[in-house]
Amino acid sequence: MSGKVCLVTGGNSGIGKEAAVGLARLGATVAIVSRDRTKGEAAASEIRRKSQNEDVNLLVADLSSMSSVRQLAQTVLEKYSRLDVLINNAGTYLPKRVVTVDGYEAVFATNHLGHFLLANLLLDRLKASAPSRIINVTSDAHRGAEIDFEDLMQEKKFSAFKAYHQSKLANVLFTYQLAKRLEGTGVTVNCLHPGVVRTGFGKDMGGLFSIGVKIMGPFMMSAEKAARALVYLGSSPELERANGKFFSKSKERESSRESHDQAAAERLWQVSAELTRLSSTS
């Protein structure tokens, strides 16, 4: 991966941080995105130390804020003349309905809209660096979910479970729709369920969720092990042509029936483009 540039959102903790270590060990230039400068700087130093690669940088951005995402994309374009791997990994699971600076429900905004906008704003640079790859970190939690277009932001009724599961289905629908648009460009996009992993994920949930995570902890996969699949998807030569696929760990698998709903994918794209005001810039 020497000479290649990899951008990892949510790179200050969990699976994202370990994937950054793995890619840096392979010689890549790595930029991690963190919303918190202090946490991000500590993570960047740890990644440099573990990988023995000094070429690891921190970019500070909040994926739930569309202006912050635009600023992030601008910084990436100014700082790096190429972009080979974009890993859309940051994610959140919140117990209560939180409204972002843009007035959007925070789980949908962070897990889907922020990454939708980031990927689109960086597409030209990815195309110019082809062959290049985008990996969206989704979850098996997408199974059984549907996109509630009538109440996308859960203004009528909020369910933490529904918000997270819907956002992870959005990751898969977005992957498949983007893959179609990218055919023939040399840029590929795939999505990954990393497994059930012992990280700080869902740390805000409290209650039964936290008790369950504590009990299950010893049986969960380590972030380091889970990150191997991300590094594989981002670097392995045999996956250079894989496009529009769902992976569970390192194996290609079938995603849910709902994730193949073409009408839902097109509608989600259109709504996301409007909410992120993408159409005015692309």
Ligand SMILES: NC(=O)c1ccc[n+]([C@@H]2O[C@H](COP(=O)([O-])OP(=O)(O)OC[C@H]3O[C@@H](n4cnc5c(N)ncnc54)[C@H](OP(=O)(O)O)[C@@H]3O)[C@@H](O)[C@H]2O)c1
């Ligand atoms: N752990 C699992 O079992 C599991 C299973 C399936 C899928 N996943 C997916 O794996 C991905 C990584 O999760 P993880 O398990 O590694 O958990 P994690 O350690 O909590 O990592 C999540 C990362 O996302 C960042 N993040 C959250 N909201 C953000 C925002 N608004 N702006 C910027 N960054 C933000 C977090 O930053 P802070 O440190 O500032 O919060 C953190 O760096 C997520 O997309 C999750 O849905 C995890």
